[in-house]
Amino acid sequence: MDKRLERILPRVQKPARYVGGEYNAVVKDLSTVDTRVAFCFPDTYEIGMSNLGMRILYGVMNEMPGVWCERVFAPWGDMEEEMRRCGMPLFALESGDAITDFDIVAFSVGYEMAFPGIVNMLDLARIPLHSADRHGLTPLIIAGGTAMYNPEPMADFIDIVSLGEGEESTVELIELHRKARQEGWSREEFLRSAAKVPGMYVPSLYDVRYREDGTVSSITPLDGAPQTVTKRIVEDMDKSYFPVKTIVPTTEIVQDRVTLELFRGCIRGCRFCQAGYVYRPVRNRSRELCATYGVESCNDSGYQEVTLSSLSTSDYPDLTELCDELEDFCAQRHVNLSLPSLRADNFSMNLMQRLAKGRKSGLTFAPEAGTQRLRDVINKNVTLEELLRSCHTAFAGGYNAVKLYFMLGLPTETDEDVLGIADIAARVMHEWREASPNKNRGVRITVSTSWFVPKPHTAFQWEPQISREEYERRVKLLRDAIKTKTVTYNWHDSATSVIEAVLARGDRKLCKVLETVWRKGAKLDAWEEYFSYDRWLEAFAECGVDPAFYANRRRERSEIMPWSMISCGVSEDFLWREHERAAAGVTTPDCRTQCSGCGANRLVGGKCHV
Amino acid sequence: MSKLRLLFVKEAQSSYISHLDLLRTFQRAFPRTGLEIRHSQGYHPHPLLSIVLPLPVGQSSVCELMEFEVTQETDGAGIAEKLNGGLPAGLRALDCYPAERPVRELADLRATLELEYDCGVPAGTADQLRELFSRPEILVFKRTKRKELAEVDIAPMLRRADWTEQTTCVRGDVVVQAQNPGLNPQLLAQAVERYLPELTPDFVRVRRTALLDDSGRDFR
Ligand code: SF4
Numbered sequence: 001m002d003k004r005l006e007r008i009l010p011r012v013q014k015p016a017r018y019v020g021g022e023y024n025a026v027v028k029d030l031s032t033v034d035t036r037v038a039f040c041f042p043d044t045y046e047i048g049m050s051n052l053g054m055r056i057l058y059g060v061m062n063e064m065p066g067v068w069c070e071r072v073f074a075p076w077g078d079m080e081e082e083m084r085r086c087g088m089p090l091f092a093l094e095s096g097d098a099i100t101d102f103d104i105v106a107f108s109v110g111y112e113m114a115f116p117g118i119v120n121m122l123d124l125a126r127i128p129l130h131s132a133d134r135h136g137l138t139p140l141i142i143a144g145g146t147a148m149y150n151p152e153p154m155a156d157f158i159d160i161v162s163l164g165e166g167e168e169s170t171v172e173l174i175e176l177h178r179k180a181r182q183e184g185w186s187r188e189e190f191l192r193s194a195a196k197v198p199g200m201y202v203p204s205l206y207d208v209r210y211r212e213d214g215t216v217s218s219i220t221p222l223d224g225a226p227q228t229v230t231k232r233i234v235e236d237m238d239k240s241y242f243p244v245k246t247i248v249p250t251t252e253i254v255q256d257r258v259t260l261e262l263f264r265g266c267i268r269g270c271r272f273c274q275a276g277y278v279y280r281p282v283r284n285r286s287r288e289l290c291a292t293y294g295v296e297s298c299n300d301s302g303y304q305e306v307t308l309s310s311l312s313t314s315d316y317p318d319l320t321e322l323c324d325e326l327e328d329f330c331a332q333r334h335v336n337l338s339l340p341s342l343r344a345d346n347f348s349m350n351l352m353q354r355l356a357k358g359r360k361s362g363l364t365f366a367p368e369a370g371t372q373r374l375r376d377v378i379n380k381n382v383t384l385e386e387l388l389r390s391c392h393t394a395f396a397g398g399y400n401a402v403k404l405y406f407m408l409g410l411p412t413e414t415d416e417d418v419l420g421i422a423d424i425a426a427r428v429m430h431e432w433r434e435a436s437p438n439k440n441r442g443v444r445i446t447v448s449t450s451w452f453v454p455k456p457h458t459a460f461q462w463e464p465q466i467s468r469e470e471y472e473r474r475v476k477l478l479r480d481a482i483k484t485k486t487v488t489y490n491w492h493d494s495a496t497s498v499i500e501a502v503l504a505r506g507d508r509k510l511c512k513v514l515e516t517v518w519r520k521g522a523k524l525d526a527w528e529e530y531f532s533y534d535r536w537l538e539a540f541a542e543c544g545v546d547p548a549f550y551a552n553r554r555r556e557r558s559e560i561m562p563w564s565m566i567s568c569g570v571s572e573d574f575l576w577r578e579h580e581r582a583a584a585g586v587t588t589p590d591c592r593t594q595c596s597g598c599g600a601n602r603l604v605g606g607k608c609h610v
Numbered sequence: 611m612s613k614l615r616l617l618f619v620k621e622a623q624s625s626y627i628s629h630l631d632l633l634r635t636f637q638r639a640f641p642r643t644g645l646e647i648r649h650s651q652g653y654h655p656h657p658l659l660s661i662v663l664p665l666p667v668g669q670s671s672v673c674e675l676m677e678f679e680v681t682q683e684t685d686g687a688g689i690a691e692k693l694n695g696g697l698p699a700g701l702r703a704l705d706c707y708p709a710e711r712p713v714r715e716l717a718d719l720r721a722t723l724e725l726e727y728d729c730g731v732p733a734g735t736a737d738q739l740r741e742l743f744s745r746p747e748i749l750v751f752k753r754t755k756r757k758e759l760a761e762v763d764i765a766p767m768l769r770r771a772d773w774t775e776q777t778t779c780v781r782g783d784v785v786v787q788a789q790n791p792g793l794n795p796q797l798l799a800q801a802v803e804r805y806l807p808e809l810t811p812d813f814v815r816v817r818r819t820a821l822l823d824d825s826g827r828d829f830r
Pocket of ligand 1: 280281282591594595596597598599600601608610
């Protein structure tokens with residue numbers, strides 16, 4: 001172990017997250033390795049290790065002969081301070097080596113608030129921050145993940161953005177990079193070829209011009225780069241990689257269990273949901289394979305909990321059969337199955353009760369909006385009746401805690417919609433009185449609201465975010481309307497959502513802001529401990545950028561979005577159609593009921609197998 | 611049902627695994643043995659699995675003991691090998707056998723201390739350490755269970771301490787009382803800091819080397 005590290009560790013919190021060596025961590029003999037990849041997650045070990053995508057790509061890359069992919073996480077503040085003090089650069093967990101000279105440094109970026117963390121990690125790694133200041137073939141800085149569907153605020157820092165699912169495209173990119181190194185290509189030559197790999201977006205090969213009013217006037221691809229880069233997907237989930245042998249951390253992480261991915265995509269089409277659009281179309285993994293992977297991963301890891309993961313797990317066609325199939329194994333090995341996302345319908349309730357086997361932890365539902373009108377606007381197809389019926393069943397079955405999630409500030413929201421949330425809480429309360437067999441134990445109803453952030457590639461990408469004052473007024477309106485003590489109301493802090501809204505639909509003018517805010521100390525801004533709203537406001541002011549331009553402005557249909565060169569397969573015409581239907585309060589059926597022609601079918605050869 | 615003891619090494623990366631996480635790590639490796647750990651009865655059943663003298667985080671050891679009960683009848687043969695198939699780097703089971711001797715017969719523990727001096731060991735360090743650790747009273751500050759700082763005399767808990775000088779390191783081979791109360795060998799370094807501040811080392815490494823009964827033989 002590195003001597004500096006050994007001396008730092010006794011002084012930092014949770015040292016186990018900085019040492020590696022976990023069961024199934026991959027260690028390779030350097031004499032067999034010609035490509036070293038640092039797979040960086042711009043958040044803590046506990047968060048990063050809970051990310052299934054990262055585990056998949058770690059497995060995929062390490063299966064490539066000659067390639068050694070290692071993990072790198074953002075150090076917590078105390079660790080960063082110690083590292084900077086003793087001059088220790090950012091290092092990879094498996095080897096302990098500084099990543100400065102690695103061939104490829106790849107970032108997995110799931111949320112916008114991680115952007116400053118990426119800049120900070122580059123700096124900790126002693127890698128020049130700007131793509132333009134890096135001259136050789138190595139290190140190549142690449143990034144992928146949901147937040148990279150609009151990578152423009154990071155355009156100055158990243159060499160290549162990998163769009164969509166990386167199982168196949170990452171392999172292609174690594175092969176190309178290896179060839180470039182062997183044949184001694186220039187960096188420019190390599191980037192030009194990389195831009196021809198489907199799914200690879202090379203920001204430096206696009207000339208973006210702006211109008212006087214700050215909107216984009218043109219996006220011009222250079223040197224033969226494609227006009228539009230379309231995300232990659234794995235067409236057949238049965239052929240996609242699943243990390244059966246996966247790293248088992250020796251310190252507790254957020255998702256400390258087997259995550260069994262049943263399918264990708266979502267059939268539902270909630271209009272605010274970026275994941276629902278960018279992961280289209282839905283692709284199911286066969287039940288047999290899911291069952292095998294579930295058993296094999298438990299056997300290898302020793303985990304006693306399996307979460308059946310997907311965007312909307314109860315939409316998996318063979319869910320009951322899969323649970324049947326796993327039942328014996330689970331009973332014999334004391335393994336619990338859990339469903340992370342629950343729809344408020346009968347089917348889900350029955351299944352959940354069966355899986356819970358007496359463990360009556362809390363129930364969580366996400367009606368998202370307080371009235372049927374607004375739920376129709378956002379295309380969240382759950383009715384109050386279904387919700388109440390589900391709660392009734394749950395209370396009758398002995399549950400005494402329900403969590404309800406909503407968003408404030410959705411397009412067209414009125415005070416009536418806000419008050420509708422309080423009404424739902426009261427009706428759930430009433431349902432408990434009717435149904436509970438044991439009222440002495442009381443009931444806990446929790447209402448949580450977050451602040452709606454319009455995201456790119458959604459039907460609401462043209463919509464403004466409401467102002468902070470208005471959001472706070474609505475929070476207060478709701479707070480005053482919730483009268484019973486049994487209902488707890490939690491609301492999301494507003495400042496982070498403003499910054500998220502700015503970054504989500506930002507353009508290249510924000511690169512400067514990101515660098516400025518990082519220089520002022522921003523790093524782990526997804527964490528309350530480190531986030532400072534004032535720091536962001538200062539950075540905006542210094543760079544002459546008006547955050548309201550990005551967060552609170554309504555866009556015209558004709559406006560060129562900063563991310564227009566990127567396609568997730570869903571056409572902008574479809575998104576606009578959804579936008580118009582939202583305005584009219586008309587719902588759109590899910591993909592299984594009827595195809596609405598979003599365009600994602602072209603990613604799977606013409607027809608979606610929903 | 612069998613009550614077993616596992617002898618294992620905890621070093622390198624694994625020396626940073628906390629006590630609770632260590633239990634969890636063993637529990638996860640356990641299904642590989644085909645045996646089932648017994649759980650306590652009652653409302654919140656927990657696995658009957660315990661570490662005999664939990665090692666402070668950051669120290670390493672070649673003689674850790676874990677006790678556990680399994681529902682099956684077994685003398686423990688083969689268990690260590692099977693567990694090793696699922697453990698992190700630096701954690702290695704050496705042997706598994708029926709727990710026979712009561713833990714109260716564990717009297718002392720032996721450890722090596724490496725006091726590192728980056729600019730070379732100051733002249734006469736070993737002699738001064740010998741003198742210090744033969745004093746009748748050596749007071750250090752220790753956190754009590756209630757997290758308060760209390761002054762304790764470690765001299766009565768120190769059985770033996772031999773010191774040898776190397777170029778940038780002084781090695782101590784020490785034997786200390788293991789329990790009721792036990793002495794964390796790291797506290798010897800604290801005593802150096804307090805009584806011989808000019809000999810304060812740049813870094814201290816502690817490694818447990820043996821568990822002993824009161825006649826000085828290995829406790830297993
Ligand atoms: S093409 Fe049709 S079925 Fe396929 S994802 Fe789009 S709307 Fe759904």
